[in-house]
Amino acid sequence: LAVSGLVEALRRGERAAFLAAEMGTGKTYMAIRTALELDPKGRFLVLCPPHLVPKWAREAEMEGARAVVLERARDVRALLGREGPLFAVLSRERAKLGPGWRPAYGLRRTKEGKVPVCPTCGTGLPFSEEELARRRRKCEACGSPLYQEAPPKRESLYHALKRLLPKGFFRLLVLDEAHEYKGGGTAQGLVAAGLMDWAGQTLLLTGTLFGGYASNLYHLLKRALPEIREKFPGESAFVVQYGLYERVYREKEETGYGYYTRRRETRSHTRERPGLSPLLLTHLLPRSVFLRLPDVAQDLPPYGEEVVLLDMDEEHEEAYRRFERALGEIARQALAQGSRRLLGALVQAGIQVPDTTWQEEVVMDALGTAYFSPLAASYRHAKERRLLEVVEEERRRGRRAIVYVQGTEKRDQLARLEALFRERGIKAALLRADRVKPEEREAWVAAQVRAGAEVLVVHPRVVQTGLDLIDFPTVVWYQPEYSVYTLRQAARRSWRIGQTRPVRVVYLAYRNTLQEAALALIAAKARSSLALEGELVEGGLTVMAQEDPTLALAKALAGATRLEFQGFTLEPEAKRRRELRLEAVRTLELKR
Incomplete structure (x- = not known):
């Protein structure tokens, strides 16, 4: 049915069709079948991540088509005169190769x-x-x-395609992991836009179409749908029409010595909130297929998420709160000056330092200095202890675990966690992005499993696409992840066709810290993302739902806003005189 619906949309002349199918449903197979049903003798261009190139070529040949991997300009030239069915598979890195x-x-x-x-x-x-x-x-x-x-060493294949092949040479362009081309000015986004115009019709594949904000969808839809391009030449108009805005009014009164010296000043501030108007579905539904994993695999085991909030030990909390107060003062001054230059670094420090108790942390700027005095290297803080408990519990049940961490460079925690596991006799495998090439990671993981690895420790972005990790039915998020695309893709690596054991996903965070706030903010985006695809969920991470990432966290750090979740409130130091918030508004009147 999914293939038939996509073929019908393309045959009636739609410029683009969307296959928003959950991870593990077989998007590659469905895309190949759609292309061959559309034109059994056609030629098709596939743009995909580099580590998925062999998979595309292999599966195209399994369906009886010829497959050619494009690596150089001469490979493009050799396509002239080739008959179909033919799939030309192009890595997005080679396509965008420029300076x-x-x-x-x-x-x-x-x-x-x-x-x-x-x-x-x-x-x-x-x-x-x-x-x-x-x-x-x-x-x-x-x-x-x-x-x-x-300077580039050779011509990009994007330019070689347009120079050597006539327009219309390919019947269809297939964009794999289409959400990764959402950037307005990124090199890969611009390459995708150029190929979409050149090819004529496009099939967009993604496991996560929506990242939580309407602005996440704008550039992708503008490139795919002519009506969006014509009606909304700019992002702001699109967000006003289909997104959610929050407008906050602030009123300040100053009273002088006389009646006529009283002055009242009102200011308003508008910002985008996570969420999407249902009106956007009128553009998506006629040309989209939304597919959940249970639709194609009814016998899947249960999938469950849980959030574990931990209290710091007394010494740990005292050291962290001193550091947090100093960070908050720097953030407060930066926000007062209208500067966001330091906010990303401040937020990252506030989120990651609770987990790196053995490491000195210094944030220095003209606005001030924040210093975290390291605790003894032998100290095992509460989150480390809980992580070990979870992994040991799963090991007793014969289950392997994945541990996702954010700190892999400046605040490298992979080696620390490996040492902790080794102390307990747990064999851990560390997967680093710069040590194993993307196309070799699946074989590397399989080799580690054969060698007896019980835990895989990795940054989530290293494994978010193209890997089946069904040997690891337990997933532990050691630190928060901002991107909904990464969060949803990585969390479902274990829950796929072929999985026979219940999948358990655990989110660990320290209570009353930016880690808890970060979980609340990403949960709001995840809930909006799932709602667009027809899945209204409660429980798990979504119970933490609040608003948006870095700026909101920096404001929480600075005490400039108020965040509430799970009974925890971050209060501003000085409350506003009047404040009115709406979840989904375009205009707002302040009642006197």
């Missing part, structure tokens, strides 16, 4: 040797030369980029 980058930093001589410094402000950098070469970074002191453009 590259290389690290940009200075070196300063010290007693210990040469150390990297920012080329703009001269501040010493907390990264090695190897770390600077691994990923693009910015100076934490002045915000200047620590990288520069490098």
Whole structure:
């Protein structure tokens, strides 16, 4: 039925069709069958993440079509004259290949040797030369980029396709993991937009269509649907029409010595909230198929989520609260100046430092300094103890576990957790993004399972697409994840066709900290994302639902706003004179 519906939408002339199918439902197979039903002798272009290229080629050939992997311009040229059915599979990294980058930093001589410094402000950098070469970074002191453009080594395949092949050469473009092309100005988003215009018709595949905010959908829908492009040339108009806004009025009264010297000042502030208007479904339903995993696998085992809020030990809490108060003062001053330059770093420090008790943390800026004095390396804080309890409980039941962590570089926790597991006789495997290539990760995980690994410790973005992790039926989120796309994709890696054991997902967080606030904020986005796809859920993570990520967390840290969840309230230091909030409004009147 899913294939028939997509074929019907494309045959009646829709520029795009959407397959929003939950992880593990077989989107690749359904897309290939849709293409072949649409045109049994057609040629089709697939744009996908690099580690999924072999899978696409393999499954296309299993359905009786020829598959060609495009790696160089000569591969594109060789397509001329080739008859279908043919699938040309292109990695999005090769498609967008343009100017590259290389690290940009200075070196300063010290007693210990040469150390990297920012080329703009001269501040010493907390990264090695190897770390600077691994990923693009910015100076934490002045915000200047620590990288520069490098000339491309060869022509991008996006340009080679448009230069060497006539328009209409491919019957259909298939965008795998389409939500990853939602960025308005990202290289891969612009490449996808160009290919969609060039190909004519597009089939968009995603396990998570909606990221929680209407603005997440705007650029993707603008590129796919002509009516959105014509009616909403800008993002703000689209969000006003289909999103949720919160408008807050603040009224300030100043009274002088006489009646005529009284002054009243009213200001309003509007911001986007998680959620989506049902009106948007009128654009999606005629050209979309929404598919849940139970629709195609009725005998799946149960899937359950639980949130575990922990109290810090007394010494741990005293050290953290001192650090948090100092962070809050810096955030308060930054917000008062209208600056968001430091907020990301402040929020990350506030969220991750509770878990790195053995590590010194210093946040320095002209606005102030926050210092966390490390506790003894032998100290096992409450979350570490609970993690060990969960993993040991699951091990006694013969179940392996995945542990998702955010701190893998500056606040590296992978090695720490591995040592803790080793102390208890638990064999842990650490999967680092820079150690195992994406296309080799599935085989690497299988080898670790054969070698007796009981726990897989990894950043969620390393395994969010293309991996089946049914050998690990227990999933522990050691730290919050901001992205709904990553959260939903990674949480469901274990709950897939072939799973025979109940899947348990555990979210760990410290009570009355930004970790708890972060869970509340991401829960609101997750609930909105699921609602768009027809799943209205209660319980699990969604009971924590509140509002949006970094700015709201920074305001909570600064005491500039009030967040309530699970009985915990972050209060502002000075309450507003009058405040009115609505969950979904476009205009708002303040009653006197």
